[in-house]
Amino acid sequence: MPFRAAGVIGWPIFQSRSPAIHNYWMGKYGIPGTYIAMPVQPGRVGPALRGLAALGFAGCNVTLPHKERAAEIVDTIDAVGQRTGAVNLIVVQPDGSLSGFNKDCYGFIESVREQEPLWRAAGGPAVVLGAGGAARSVVLALMDEGSTEIRLINRTHGRTEQLAALVGGPVRVLHWGDREAALAGATMVVNTTNQGMIGQPALELRLHDLPANAVVCDIIYNPLETPLLGAARARGNRVVDGLGMLLHQARPAFEAWFGVSPEITAELRTSIEATLR
Ligand SMILES: NC(=O)c1ccc[n+]([C@@H]2O[C@H](COP(=O)([O-])OP(=O)(O)OC[C@H]3O[C@@H](n4cnc5c(N)ncnc54)[C@H](OP(=O)(O)O)[C@@H]3O)[C@@H](O)[C@H]2O)c1
Incomplete structure (x- = not known):
């Protein structure tokens, strides 16, 4: 070769x-x-x-x-x-x-499937925080997976309107100030902002209105356990970290270049985790 x-x-x-x-x-x-x-x-x-x-x-x-x-x-x-x-x-x-x-949409959904196999998109509303590039992929992935309501919230409101217009579908645009109330009745929350990333402050989001059975995802992977995931875990919510998305989007890339469908082994995950904060 x-x-x-x-x-x-x-x-x-x-x-x-x-x-x-x-x-x-x-x-x-x-x-x-x-x-x-x-x-x-x-x-x-x-x-x-x-x-x-x-x-x-x-x-x-x-x-x-x-x-x-x-x-x-x-x-x-x-x-x-x-x-x-x-x-x-x-x-x-x-x-x-x-x-x-x-392959970001694929990576996000495959990571959720791997870490939360019982979660179903059609089971209830999803809240997506952020309206940047990654949010586009997450919103489309949730739509394609069968979400019937996506509550989209971003600090700069105009970007939520633009994203909703771009993707169409069951997207409800809400204001940044309403982000905590928007958690009521949700079955999933996804942070796609950069808040909580290494070098950035934590995402300001109190979770008291979030149902206990909701899944909380952060697509940030450094740190692996963001303040949001830590707070969610502490109150009993299940969590999906951002490293899974990175690993899963990499699989189809490797296969497309080299003709081998690679496995995400525990050894690989552990070795990457060891390089994170
Ligand atoms: N796990 C993975 O494979 C993966 C893949 C892609 C991205 N990511 C991560 O996802 C995050 C976002 O990436 P991106 O490509 O979407 O970046 P981006 O296009 O630059 O978007 C950044 C987002 O963060 C928001 N934001 C920035 N500062 C904020 C603040 N102080 N308060 C509230 N919101 C704030 C922005 O809101 P405004 O519109 O108001 O500025 C925007 O919604 C990054 O941490 C990136 O590392 C992970």
């Missing part, structure tokens, strides 16, 4: 755990090659992606802040990428053209 390369573009990129995930799988499945973090400045995404074929890359992942720009550059784009206007996976085709995919 020829030596293969893949990587992730982002800015900044030093914090990415994707190299550790893909290099673990390359070793486990005996694929000769490497996966690297590539710092690509805003404004340089086009030249960077167009260089992939000549550099012998099988493809790359795309992370903040480049997912939307990459969606404009690729030659073909999958249905989820079209609906979100963002791609996080690029595959270099044999003719050098670039195929773009969005």
Whole structure:
């Protein structure tokens, strides 16, 4: 098998755990090659992606802040990428053209399925906090999974209106000041803001109106246990951490590049967890 390369573009990129995930799988499945973090400045995404074929890359992942720009550059784009206007996976085709995919929706839902197999989207309202790029993927994933009511709340209200218009479906736009009242009757809450991430303050959200049987998800994975997840766990709610989403979106990428469907082993999860705060 020829030596293969893949990587992730982002800015900044030093914090990415994707190299550790893909290099673990390359070793486990005996694929000769490497996966690297590539710092690509805003404004340089086009030249960077167009260089992939000549550099012998099988493809790359795309992370903040480049997912939307990459969606404009690729030659073909999958249905989820079209609906979100963002791609996080690029595959270099044999003719050098670039195929773009969005696997964040898949990663989020697979992580929920793995960590909370009894949860059903149609079981009741979901509350999504945030209206950035990740929120788009989470809202679409919940819709496709059968959610009948998604209560969407963001600090900057105009972005919730834009996201609701983009995705359509059963999205109810609420105001940031109403976020605690919005928890009443919910069966799931998802934090897609950056609040609670390492270097950021905790998300300000008291959970007293949240039913005890609701599942609380945070897509932040560093720290693994955000203040929100800690508070939810302390009052008896079940929780889904953000590392599962990262691991599950990586699986179809690895398979698309190297033809092997990789396993998320306990050893892999533990090794990534050991690098988190
Ligand atoms: N686990 C995974 O695989 C995965 C994948 C993607 C993203 N993520 C994580 O998800 C988070 C969001 O990513 P993104 O791509 O959606 O980023 P983004 O597009 O920059 O969106 C950031 C979101 O955070 C909100 N926010 C920022 N500061 C806030 C504050 N002080 N109070 C309340 N809300 C605030 C923003 O609200 P405004 O609109 O008001 O600014 C916006 O909704 C990041 O922590 C990222 O690491 C995880």
